[in-house]
Amino acid sequence: MDKITEIVGLVIYASLAAIALWGLYHVVMIWSRVGQKRFRTEEEQDEFLEALEQPLASGHFAEAEELLDGDRRAVCQLGLLAISNRDMGYAKVQKLVGERFQRDVLNDLEYRLSWVNTVIKSAPMVGLLGTVIGMMGAFGKLATAENVKADQLANDIMVALITTASGLSIAIPLVLCVTMVNARIQAMEDLSGTGLMRILDALKPHLEKRKGLPRAAS
Secondary structure (H helix, E strand, C coil): CHHHHHHHHHHHHHHHHHHHHHHHHHHHHHHHHHHHHCCCCHHHHHHHHHHHHHHHHHCCHHHHHHHHCCCCCHHHHHHHHHHHCHHHCHHHHHHHHHHHHHHHHHHHHHHHHHHHHHHHHHHHHHHHHHHHHHHHHHHHHHHHCCCCCHHHHHHHHHHHHHHHHHHHHHHHHHHHHHHHHHHHHHHHHHHHHHHHHHHHHHHHHHHHHHHHCCCCCC
16 A cells, blocks of 8 residues: 555656646746747837827838848737728728737737646646645555554655645736736736737828729729
């Protein structure tokens, strides 16, 4: 029984380590992804948009596309999408940009956040499983032996306590990480939303003109 408890304990330790690494991996990926998709500060975004609004206002779309092309930030990618589809009209371009932001940026972040939340829930449960197994081993010794010394129960009790503590030690920091990550995502959404509205406002006169053009006679 001691050998079985020891093996099961090692499996649970390894499982908890893998769960912790998986959760940490997704937190790092989310943090990095948000950093790639946003401007570092509102001032930096304003400076960039001021340079972009000049060619947009004058209808020099090739110059505007050159400024946006190759930039991985969400505002730049979606601004390029809006310019490329300017023949669709303002309402359709606005809808297209919103849907693409949700699909290409937010859905990926939500997917990774769901994994972090799964880790937060599963780590204490795996730790509790180790607790139950450790206590089963301890009570099994008490039931099958007349005189049981404390040191004979120590290994089982240690497994029970360490796995519980490990599960909580994984979940609690990740809860704090999720809070910080959500705040970072919200800041990115707000900043990106402001930037996209400025681009669409600069494009709006041209989009409305395109929409109002009469159809060519067939």
